[in-house]
Amino acid sequence: MQETSQKFTYRDYCSIPDDGKQHEIIDGDHYVNPAPGTYHQTVSRKIQFQLFAQIELPERGFVYDAPTDLQLSEHDIVQPDIVVVLAKNKSIITPTKIKGVPDLVIEILSPSTVKNDRERKFSLYQRCEVPEYWLVDPEEHVISQFVLQAKAYHQLSSASNEIRPHFIEDAIVDLRQVW
Template sequence: MSVTVAGTTKLTYDEYLHFPDDGRRHEIIDGEHYVSPAPSTDHQNVSRHIQYALYRQLEERGRAQVFNAPVDVELSPTDVVQPDLAVVLTEHSDRILRSRLRGAPDLVVEIASPSTAERDRTLKLALYARHRVPEYWIVDSEKRCVAQYRLQSDGGYDEPDLHEESIAFADAVVDLTDVWRRL
């Protein structure tokens, strides 16, 4: 179950740094605190196999760095998230700090779970568009489908392309049939 802790003042990254290390994911979106439980084993399997495919095809070739949760992505002082996966292309490596990513990754991947699916499809979709994340994937492992959102010139995302068998980003192609086979 996801919990929102609302207050009258917006939380910032500095306050976020003092949240407990309790095995749950803590995020702040527009200054509000969101907590999610640890991911399931299916969630972790999907994340690991997508990460491995991106790592082999991008990071090993020097094209990008691939990060998996928990890694802090500071989009602004009041927007700090921990996406399941974040990819930063080499030409944007200045966004990679020792403690976190600062600024928009080139790709964000969220694996939808019962406690986060609604937030991934609404709040985070708007957040990533607002901070100009070029590409956002929402993985639905139950439906065995990935919704691929690409940032448009007007700063928003169009309707997603839906992928069941494979999906591409930069020079990488993720074989989704292999990912689904692991479930």
């Protein structure tokens, strides 16, 4: 991951050439990550498909995967592995990006993104008041579920068999189908 000294805005972000890497802006700092590996993408797809079947197909909301831009502010543009926006909040979805706070963000840890996902993005999502954040550890086969309460994340669960989004009671991700 590389960091540059220039403070970036959304306009600067849009001028970055497509080089096959993941570019993100957090607090105006530019971070570059390599493309995710195949196991990472497999885990992401298996979680996304389960959420898609239970949230998007019954028209309860929308499920997006990377590289979808999530603009949380003029100086915070990230590409989470999975983003969920409930139908009641669909106004934040534009033709080119999600501009605003989604209902759930999911990040899948990779060796090159552990610090970013556990620290920078955790702080960013908490500061921007994303209601729910999942950190997926594909090596340990566990998902840590954080829910925002009083403007701070509290760990609701650490799951290895199944996990339920906090905002939709009857939705469930069967992790035995993920690992």
